[in-house]
Amino acid sequence: MFERTVLDNGLTVVTCAMPQSRSVGVALAAAVGACYERDDEAGMSHFIEHLCFKGTARRPTPKHISAEIEGVGGILNASTGREETVYWAKVTRSHMTTAIDLLFDIALNSVFDGTEVEKERQVVIEEINMNLDIPQQRVSMLIDALLWPEQPLGRDVAGTKETVSSIDRAAILGYVGTHYVAGNMVACVTGDVVHADVCREIEARCAGMPQGLTPRGYRSNAEQVEARVGVDSRDGEQAHVCLAVHGVSRADERRFAMDALNVILGGGMSSRLFTEIREKRGLAYDIHSYGEHFLSTGSLVVYAGVDPARLDECLEALLGELSQIRAGVTQEELQRAKELVKGRLELRLEDTQNAALWIGGQQLLNNEILTLEEVCQRVDAVTLDQVADVAAEFLRSEYLSLAVVGPVQGVLPPRLPAP
Incomplete structure (x- = not known):
């Protein structure tokens, strides 16, 4: 406590x-x-x-x-x-x-x-x-x-x-x-x-520390009506890809469902992306996804580093996985994601430095502190319907953004295929 x-x-x-x-x-x-x-x-x-x-x-x-x-x-x-x-x-x-x-x-x-x-x-x-x-x-x-x-x-x-x-x-x-x-x-x-x-x-x-409080808030607009593409064409052995959508803020209770979706998609060696992109297809060494939650918005990002000659194949596979996960996840996948989130957090908090950063960060950014037990309860409360809802809301073709760095040109806007 x-x-x-x-x-x-x-x-x-x-x-x-x-x-x-x-x-x-x-x-x-x-x-x-x-x-x-x-x-x-x-x-x-x-x-x-x-x-x-x-x-x-x-x-x-x-x-x-x-x-x-x-x-x-x-x-x-x-x-x-x-x-x-x-x-x-x-x-x-x-x-x-x-x-x-x-x-x-x-x-x-x-x-x-x-x-x-x-x-x-x-x-x-x-x-x-x-x-x-x-x-x-x-x-x-x-x-x-x-x-x-x-x-x-x-x-x-x-x-x-x-x-x-x-x-x-x-x-x-x-x-x-x-x-x-x-x-x-x-x-x-x-x-x-x-x-x-x-x-x-x-x-x-801190006796001489200046008193005061500055307002919290900054410009942020997550509205998007069509897919976006950015390419930095340069020499290299790989094409580095980020495929992303906007997500939810850290104050949004849906963040726990979004985090579960992220883990199922690309959080670890048993995730869908790792299994399909690396193990089955051999397209990438590093393939993962991550989520971020800010004051009023967030993001869900997929990263892969691939052979430039296989970039189109990789993008097709990534978009296919996003489309498939939008169609639904299984109870087994959800339970495994919950246990990974909880277990990794427990392991992290055994270290005093990590605990200080985690607890202090909550107080600073949220003005409240959830205990480990409270976080685990909220993770356990996530349902299949909640994961399906955030997937349906955010994983849409017009919300996709695609960034590529490497020896490539002429990358087309991404679009999700039918599941």
């Missing part, structure tokens, strides 16, 4: 006791990500996440920051998403205070030295270049741009080389001052911890 306290300044502190654990997971999350940026400042959230590891008044260099956690055998990292930025550390129980102190220091007291800003700008641009060169990353960017054209969800989290190059220190300080405020942030600590002790440690480190 978890415990939750809102401090006087508005910061939410959540703990989850895991008395069997030798480690402690600490996460400090801010409700700001790529979707809260203007078009001209795309990449700002991600850039700031990088810069928070470059120095504070008390820890003036990157090495001072990293060595403090690595010197006690811990792990330190951060990530930027569409709607959140998370700083986290995993350490042994005896070093919990060090992890809390360091995370609050880098998130609240980074100096954003001008020289470090310029150096890290080049690092981020190289990260962007790297992702553009990796076809799996590039096709993921392309499918997002097709699903949400000219919208925040359609932009890459890292921004573009042009927008990152234009961000200056004044803009960084203004952005941090707006979004890194107490009401926008959640601290989560998991492991063999006492809630009151954690609250006391955190409260001592």
